[in-house]
Amino acid sequence: MSIPKETPNASSRLDRGETHDVTELHAAVLREKPDPVEGFEPVNLWVVAGIAGLLFWGGAYLTQYSGRFEAMEFSEFPHGKPAPVVAVAADPLAAVKRDGMIAYNAVCALCHGEDGAGKAGVAPPLAGSDWVNADGPNRLLRIVRHGLKGTVKVNKDVTWNPANDPSIVMGSQWDAIGGTNEKLAAVLTYIRSSWGNTGAAVTPQMVADGLAAVKDRSADANWTQEELLQVPASGAGAPAAAAAVTPDQLKAQLQALPAEQRQALLKELSQ
Ligand code: HEC
Structure with missing residues (x-):
């Protein structure tokens, strides 16, 4: 009587009592990946590689530019704000300008x-x-x-309003700037020292002296270039003495007047 084999042949994958190779039967099942579960689908490897690349870049960036994570590193004034007094000291007129x-x-x-x-x-x-x-x-x-009206020779290259257009005028700006000698001095000091201009500063005293001579002039009596050229640009500011007129000049001027006006004037003078 033969003893039934207790163990299957070692080279066989059949287990005891088995007639079919289970491994072989399930080969197809083993070869397939499991069905994806919603929310856990496998991720494209390129995306994983991309994210890894970004992380690497981020790390490298921080290493370079972290500023050692110190707040002061990015401060505009790491040693505190400079005192404003420095600017004033450099230009004593800074506040006026x-x-x-x-x-x-x-x-x-x-x-x-x-x-x-x-x-x-x-405007010119x-x-x-x-x-x-x-x-x-x-x-x-x-x-x-x-204010000012009429043709104005601004400099050797620019003549403004050459056609003497009466609608082109600059009215008095006195009230608009605040109507004080200090304000006028400040505006003039500013324009004389800006945009390449080289005029000296103007003090409120200079304005007071200059305006004293014209205190009775009405604000809407705009100057003309001819009138202004009679005024010395610098100095106490009194208008220059009117040039003496010769009798011949006077005669010519009278002749230039319209006849009625001349008659009236002569009559008035002879009274
Ligand atoms: C409404 C427009 C207007 C305003 C505001 C004005 N101006 Fe003028 N300004 C003119 C015009 C126009 C002329 C030329 C007038 C003419 O045709 O004679 C002129 C001429 C001048 C001139 C002489 C010409 C030159 O170019 O140098 C000076 C100086 C001047 N203005 C300064 C000033 C200052 C300073 C202020 C402000 C306080 C001012 N103006 C405000 C229109 C203006």
């Missing part, structure tokens, strides 16, 4: 431009103007105090 700039930008810039370059058809340039850069402020302060 600032005042002047504020008034200029609020009033004059509308016509003359913030850059002082003037605007075609609106102040940058490079002979009026602005003159020795003294006597003519300049009159222009702002009472």
Whole structure:
């Protein structure tokens, strides 16, 4: 009587009592991946590689530019703000010019431009103007105090309003800038030191002296270039004495008047 084999042949994958190779039967099942479960689908390897690349780049960036994670590293003033007094000390007129700039930008810039370059058809340039850069402020302060009309030779390259168009005028800006000697001095100091201009500073005292001579002039009596040229640009600011007129000149001037006006004048003088 033979003893039934207790163990299957070692080379066979059949277990005891088995007639079919289970492994072989399930080969197809083993070869397939399990069905994906929603929410746990396998991720594309390129995406994984991309994220890994970004992380690497981020690490490298932080190593380079972290600023050692110190708050001060990115501060504009790591040693505290510089004291404003430094700027004032460098230019004793800084505060005056600032005042002047504020008034200029609020009033004059509308016509003359913030850059002082003037605007075609609106107002002539102040940058490079002979009026602005003159020795003294006597003519300049009159222009702002009472306005200006008529043709104006601004400098050797620019003649404004050559056609003498009466609709082109600058009215008095005195009230607009605040109506004080200090404000006018500040505005004039600002325009004389900006945009390449080289005029000296103007003090409130200079304005007071200059305006004293014209205190009776009405604000809407705009100056003309001819009138202003009679005024010395610098100095105490009194108008120059009228040039003496010869009898011949007087005769010519009388002849130039319309006949009625001349008759009336002669009659008045002979009384
Ligand atoms: C409404 C427009 C207007 C405003 C505001 C104005 N101006 Fe003028 N300005 C003119 C015009 C126009 C002329 C030329 C007038 C003429 O045709 O004679 C002129 C001429 C001048 C001139 C002489 C010409 C030159 O270019 O140098 C000076 C200086 C001047 N202005 C300064 C000022 C200052 C300073 C202010 C402000 C306080 C001011 N103006 C505000 C329109 C303006």
